[in-house]
Amino acid sequence: MISRLLxxxxxxxxxxxxxxxxxxxxxFVLMLSEIVSRNLLGTSLGFxxxxxxxxxxxxxxxxxxxxxxxxxxxxxxxLREHLPAAAVRWLDLLATLIGAAIAVFFxxxxxxxxxxxxxNGTVSSTPQQIPLIVPRALMxxxxxxxxxxxxxxxxxxxxxxxxxxxxxxxxxxAASGPTEGxx
Amino acid sequence: ATQLMIVxxxxxxxxxxxxxxxxxxxxxKATDGEVEFDIHAGGDLGLKGPELLSxxxxxxxxxxxxxxxxxxxxxxxxxxESVPYLTRDQDDAALLRKLAWPYYEKxxxxxxxxxxxxxxxxxQGVFTQQPVESVDDLQGVKLRTVDKNGTEFFKALGxxxxxxxxxxxxxxxxxxxxxxxxxxxxxxxxxxFWEFTDYFNKLDWQLAPDVVSINLDxxxxxxxxxxQTIESLAQxxxxxxxxxxxxxxxxxxxxxxxxxxHMSSPSETLSKQLTEAAQPQWKQFRxxxxxxxxxxxxxxxxxxxxx
Amino acid sequence: MTAIMxxxxxxxxxxxxxxxxxxxxxxxxxxxxxxxxxxxxPVEKLLAQTVWNSTTSAELVALPLFILMGxxxxxxxxxxxxxxxLAPWVDRIPGRLLHTNILGCTLFAAIxxxxxxxxxxxxxxxxxxxxxxxxxxxxxxxxxAGAGTLGFLIPPSTIMIIYGVLAQVSILxxxxxxxxxxxxxxxxxxxxLGLYALSRPGELPPxxxxxxxxxxxxxxxxxxxxxxxxxxVIGSMxxxxxxxxxxxxxxxxxxxxxxxxxRCLSWKSLWSALMGAAQITSMIGLIIVGAMxxxxxxxxLNVPRTIADTIGALGLSPLALVAMLLVFYVVLGMLLExxxxxxxxxxxxxxxxxxxxxxxxxxxxxxxxxxxxxQITPPVGFNLFVINGITGMKIGRIARAVAxxxxxxxxxxxxxxxxxxxxxxxxxLVEARG
Ligand code: NA
Ligand code: NA
Numbered sequence: 001m002i003s004r005l006l007x008x009x010x011x012x013x014x015x016x017x018x019x020x021x022x023x024x025x026x027x028f029v030l031m032l033s034e035i036v037s038r039n040l041l042g043t044s045l046g047f048x049x050x051x052x053x054x055x056x057x058x059x060x061x062x063x064x065x066x067x068x069x070x071x072x073x074x075x076x077x078x079l080r081e082h083l084p085a086a087a088v089r090w091l092d093l094l095a096t097l098i099g100a101a102i103a104v105f106f107x108x109x110x111x112x113x114x115x116x117x118x119x120n121g122t123v124s125s126t127p128q129q130i131p132l133i134v135p136r137a138l139m140x141x142x143x144x145x146x147x148x149x150x151x152x153x154x155x156x157x158x159x160x161x162x163x164x165x166x167x168x169x170x171x172x173x174a175a176s177g178p179t180e181g182x183x
Numbered sequence: 184a185t186q187l188m189i190v191x192x193x194x195x196x197x198x199x200x201x202x203x204x205x206x207x208x209x210x211x212k213a214t215d216g217e218v219e220f221d222i223h224a225g226g227d228l229g230l231k232g233p234e235l236l237s238x239x240x241x242x243x244x245x246x247x248x249x250x251x252x253x254x255x256x257x258x259x260x261x262x263x264e265s266v267p268y269l270t271r272d273q274d275d276a277a278l279l280r281k282l283a284w285p286y287y288e289k290x291x292x293x294x295x296x297x298x299x300x301x302x303x304x305x306x307q308g309v310f311t312q313q314p315v316e317s318v319d320d321l322q323g324v325k326l327r328t329v330d331k332n333g334t335e336f337f338k339a340l341g342x343x344x345x346x347x348x349x350x351x352x353x354x355x356x357x358x359x360x361x362x363x364x365x366x367x368x369x370x371x372x373x374x375x376f377w378e379f380t381d382y383f384n385k386l387d388w389q390l391a392p393d394v395v396s397i398n399l400d401x402x403x404x405x406x407x408x409x410x411q412t413i414e415s416l417a418q419x420x421x422x423x424x425x426x427x428x429x430x431x432x433x434x435x436x437x438x439x440x441x442x443x444x445h446m447s448s449p450s451e452t453l454s455k456q457l458t459e460a461a462q463p464q465w466k467q468f469r470x471x472x473x474x475x476x477x478x479x480x481x482x483x484x485x486x487x488x489x490x
Numbered sequence: 491m492t493a494i495m496x497x498x499x500x501x502x503x504x505x506x507x508x509x510x511x512x513x514x515x516x517x518x519x520x521x522x523x524x525x526x527x528x529x530x531x532p533v534e535k536l537l538a539q540t541v542w543n544s545t546t547s548a549e550l551v552a553l554p555l556f557i558l559m560g561x562x563x564x565x566x567x568x569x570x571x572x573x574x575x576l577a578p579w580v581d582r583i584p585g586r587l588l589h590t591n592i593l594g595c596t597l598f599a600a601i602x603x604x605x606x607x608x609x610x611x612x613x614x615x616x617x618x619x620x621x622x623x624x625x626x627x628x629x630x631x632x633x634x635a636g637a638g639t640l641g642f643l644i645p646p647s648t649i650m651i652i653y654g655v656l657a658q659v660s661i662l663x664x665x666x667x668x669x670x671x672x673x674x675x676x677x678x679x680x681x682x683l684g685l686y687a688l689s690r691p692g693e694l695p696p697x698x699x700x701x702x703x704x705x706x707x708x709x710x711x712x713x714x715x716x717x718x719x720x721x722x723v724i725g726s727m728x729x730x731x732x733x734x735x736x737x738x739x740x741x742x743x744x745x746x747x748x749x750x751x752x753r754c755l756s757w758k759s760l761w762s763a764l765m766g767a768a769q770i771t772s773m774i775g776l777i778i779v780g781a782m783x784x785x786x787x788x789x790x791l792n793v794p795r796t797i798a799d800t801i802g803a804l805g806l807s808p809l810a811l812v813a814m815l816l817v818f819y820v821v822l823g824m825l826l827e828x829x830x831x832x833x834x835x836x837x838x839x840x841x842x843x844x845x846x847x848x849x850x851x852x853x854x855x856x857x858x859x860x861x862x863x864x865q866i867t868p869p870v871g872f873n874l875f876v877i878n879g880i881t882g883m884k885i886g887r888i889a890r891a892v893a894x895x896x897x898x899x900x901x902x903x904x905x906x907x908x909x910x911x912x913x914x915x916x917x918x919l920v921e922a923r924g
Contacts, residue, residue, distance in 0.1 A: 024558060024767055052551045068511070075509050091508060098508065101518075112535065125253050139541075354734055
């Protein structure tokens with residue numbers, strides 16, 4: 001049961017991570033196109049800076065769950081190193097619950113933000129006048145998956161902590177399946 | 184005493200912040216210290232500009248000194264003063280300001296706030312390496328622009344508008360990634376543009392007004408007497424502040440000239456060409472900014488041409 | 491005010507010590523402080539707006555690009571060539587191949603914007619090789635951790651980009667200002683290594699015998715690709731082809747070409763570089779979000795203003811102020827990550843330091859140095875973590891090994907305070923020429 005839940009959560013996290021990787025590639029292509037266009041064609045594409053900013057926001061939040069699963073997010077381990085193994089598990093659970101609570105607050109805040117953007121039909125004040133609901137809703141998706149990953153992590157810590165002992169896969173990971181630690 | 188938190192993206196020392204401080208002092212004095220503005224300049228509260236209208240509406244802060252041009256994503260009518268070459272000189276600008284104010288007040292109320300007064304930035308011109316005497320001189324010039332109006336206006340004039348964050352502008356000018364910048368004289372001085380450009384044509388193609396706005400809930404928590412005091416102070420000080428803006432323009436123009444920048448204004452021919460190039464955007468503004476904006480524009484053009 | 495500061499500090503220590511992810515923890519402290527002391531305001535709206543503003547800022551776009559460049563180079567053989575090329579040239583210098591750490595990091599720093607990337611990439615090659623050739627593991631690790639920090643000081647530099655944005659100074663000028671101090675610091679490290687070697691005759695492995703002119707020539711050829719890549723990125727900025735942020739994209743392009751030419755570019759490695767870069771960007775981004783919101787929250791509670799007033803009221807002389815800030819930052823840097831230290835404290839310290847007559851550019855370099863120290867001080871030091879990951883050496887052992895380099899950096903920072911011209915003369919010179 002828990003194993004299934006973790007599997008599903010890992011699937012979501014990895015899918016979001018792949019979206020982030022695509023956003024990263026787009027960001028590079030966009031910046032490069034601007035350089036090429038300005039230097040060879042003499043015209044600026046105009047939208048590159050604005051869209052690059054949105055892509056950066058997307059990368060940060062879309063990759064956050066997969067980074068969490070792979071232990072890439074920084075946390076301070078000083079206290080853990082000086083505690084017995086049993087206590088470490090409870091401390092980790094406490095930290096995960098606090099983290100999840102903060103993430104829930106993030107999600108709620110961003111839901112309100114997106115609703116207001118949608119309601120007002122806010123567009124950017126740049127020449128592109130991009131409807132801001134698009135990048136904001138995508139970021140909300142990333143934040144939501146991140147929050148879910150934290151919640152699932154808390155559940156797994158309570159019910160089956162051994163499942164978390166291995167991380168799904170390190171950087172890359174695309175070629176093989178996401179996890180070794182599930183079976 | 185009531186403390187109102189007022190934010191502005193401009194750094195301490197900027198004339199907009201100086202006048203805001205003067206206003207705060209006057210309010211404090213006139214209300215016997217009962218109403219205090221807690222001014223946060225330089226964006227130290229993380230608010231950058233385009234979100235200030237909603238930040239004041241939501242009560243994140245009680246007030247703001249904001250650039251109207253940046254609020255058009257939420258309230259297109261507020262962009263009328265930035266429609267290219269709608270005002271050709273100071274008289275036009277004063278007329279538009281006067282006619283637009285009631286419309287602004289209405290928009291402000293829709294966003295749960297009250298505009299106290301407005302202070303325009305000095306008019307926008309172009310810093311370039313070659314003199315700009317006719318439209319031909321703008322052909323293919325890689326010019327850094329900020330908003331939709333500027334981008335389309337200069338595209339219509341044959342230039343090649345480039346967008347980039349302000350932080351990149353100076354290195355880009357230095358290395359030749361761009362040829363020129365459209366901005367006002369104080370920004371030209373801030374960026375030491377004489378190091379990279381030789382000419383400033385003060386086209387005055389666009390106005391960028393700041394307003395000082397107060398959240399209505401905060402406003403309504405003041406006594407009638409305090410409200411009247413603040414309103415009459417705003418009315419009294421607004422012309423002084425607008426004069427400060429003009430003085431600031433002259434002072435900075437002199438600094439630029441002293442550093443060897445050739446200053447000029449558009450000739451009559453160029454002025455005609457500018458008006459012509461701006462027509463599509465006048466039309467677009469009428470069509471996209473709502474019925475009231477259209478009405479305001481007609482009112483202004485009628486009044487201007489009647490003079 | 492004391493209540494606010496004690497609450498915030500207590501929460502910060504409690505959340506971080508319990509192991510909450512740093513970015514979330516910082517944001518959490520901001521949320522709780524505002525809810526407790528400014529409960530009437532819509533905290534969630536401020537949070538959403540701050541998250542949006544800080545993560546979509548065009549000024550930060552260089553960060554993911556340079557990270558991606560590092561990820562690509564990490565998968566190429568470029569760094570391998572770099573060390574083979576350097577080996578013959580350092581053979582006559584006391585300390586010999588130990589200098590490859592310093593030289594390699596100095597060169598790699600010129601194309602990578604981050605210390606961790608520099609340490610990881612250079613360390614992957616040197617640490618095994620140095621130990622295989624009989625050099626002491628401690629001095630190898632110490633010099634690597636120390637020199638790795640040059641990644642931030644020698645341009646391009648993500649820290650400098652963030653500082654430039656926050657302090658509203660030209661990023662290009664910051665980059666130029668980092669060159670001289672970066673090279674001088676590298677030189678100081680090399681002098682120390684030389685003295686270390688001279689004081690331990692016989693402990694170092696013997697010289698390479700019989701190096702011929704051809705070996706030097708071949709070494710030069712091997713250094714070629716690195717030189718071309720560096721020239722490519724720097725040249726794109728100087729010729730006006732690219733702005734400093736866009737240079738990140740040029741760097742990625744250069745790295746792609748290197749990988750193509752070396753035939754180590756497959757779809758799989760490209761994809762894994764993208765996935766890796768996205769995760770590192772996310773890691774740093776989350777910390778930036780948290781740090782940004784915490785500092786905004788402190789701003790709303792008027793904390794920075796109060797501290798600034800308190801320190802300002804002390805009326806310290808400029809040098810005393812710098813010394814005090816150095817202590818302040820070193821203590822902070824033991825616990826916190828460097829980037830968030832800058833974001834959180836800049837609104838307090840920048841006005842103080844400029845009032846004391848220091849140039850904002852100078853202060854940027856000062857901050858880069860203290861952030862570099864934060865990279866190598868336990869318990870939280872990125873470079874220590876990285877080397878721990880590469881070599882498996884205990885964090886405490888690495889920290890002791892890097893201590894001399896830390897002291898050199900402290901002394902160097904004080905030197906810059908006494909002679910600020912070391913920092914400012916090159917940017918001023920460039921500016922004067924237009
Ligand atoms: Na660097
Ligand atoms: Na540290």
